[in-house]
Amino acid sequence: MNLIFLGPPGSGKGTQAKRIAGQLGLLHLSTGDLLREAVKNSTELGKKAKAYMEVGELVPDTLIIGLIEEKLRSGQLDGGFILDGFPRTIPQAETLKQMFAKNNKNINRSILLDVSDAEVIRRLSGRFYCPICNAGYNYPHQLPKKEGLCDNDGAKLMRRPDDEEAVVKNRLDVYKRQTEPIVDFYRKETILSEIAAEGAGPDEITNRLLQEIKRLKKV
Numbered sequence: 001m002n003l004i005f006l007g008p009p010g011s012g013k014g015t016q017a018k019r020i021a022g023q024l025g026l027l028h029l030s031t032g033d034l035l036r037e038a039v040k041n042s043t044e045l046g047k048k049a050k051a052y053m054e055v056g057e058l059v060p061d062t063l064i065i066g067l068i069e070e071k072l073r074s075g076q077l078d079g080g081f082i083l084d085g086f087p088r089t090i091p092q093a094e095t096l097k098q099m100f101a102k103n104n105k106n107i108n109r110s111i112l113l114d115v116s117d118a119e120v121i122r123r124l125s126g127r128f129y130c131p132i133c134n135a136g137y138n139y140p141h142q143l144p145k146k147e148g149l150c151d152n153d154g155a156k157l158m159r160r161p162d163d164e165e166a167v168v169k170n171r172l173d174v175y176k177r178q179t180e181p182i183v184d185f186y187r188k189e190t191i192l193s194e195i196a197a198e199g200a201g202p203d204e205i206t207n208r209l210l211q212e213i214k215r216l217k218k219v
């Protein structure tokens, strides 16, 4: 299965994509994770992306499309995948479609995790992560066992620089202007599913997603 998870920042698409990819044996491909890794290692890509990420703007399409092309060429996408954070603009969605058509591949479904603006702001202001293993935590609902320390390796938890309040507001604004139009793009292609992703815990949302994927497999 080739899936795209769509949703605003803080919709839980990263957490859910990781869980579901693990359960279904799919590759989880997060462009945000790839970019953060590139920034950490100061690669050419990282140096170019850093300034955009710090203020919550999107990295130019050409840089991101290059990343996805590389994954496609390497064969890493051949066993099925969940794309998380890509596509993020209409040109990215169109390029993905063309790139896949050329390679006899297709996207089975785009799944939107639906969350209100107020919930996004609430979640992102409580978000922490482990710089060693990348595990995510959320105050007050997903606390580590020892305050401020990762359950897996004891590392001191950190906040993503782009989770600070002013940047969060900009990321939400960027989402509405540049990313939300792709919801309609996939609706028109008739491959859109929408899942309510608030008012329930992460396990319940995982169940909803798994049920939807099961339903799609039968269609």
Ligand code: AMP
Binding pocket: 009, 031, 032, 033, 035, 052, 053, 056, 057, 058, 059, 060, 061, 064, 084, 085, 086, 087, 088, 092, 162, 171
């Ligand atoms: P995320 O972890 O998906 O929230 O991504 C973090 C940041 O990485 C975003 O705010 C963008 O600056 C950048 N980014 C991730 N994916 C993309 C993409 N597909 N297109 C452009 N910028 C991206």
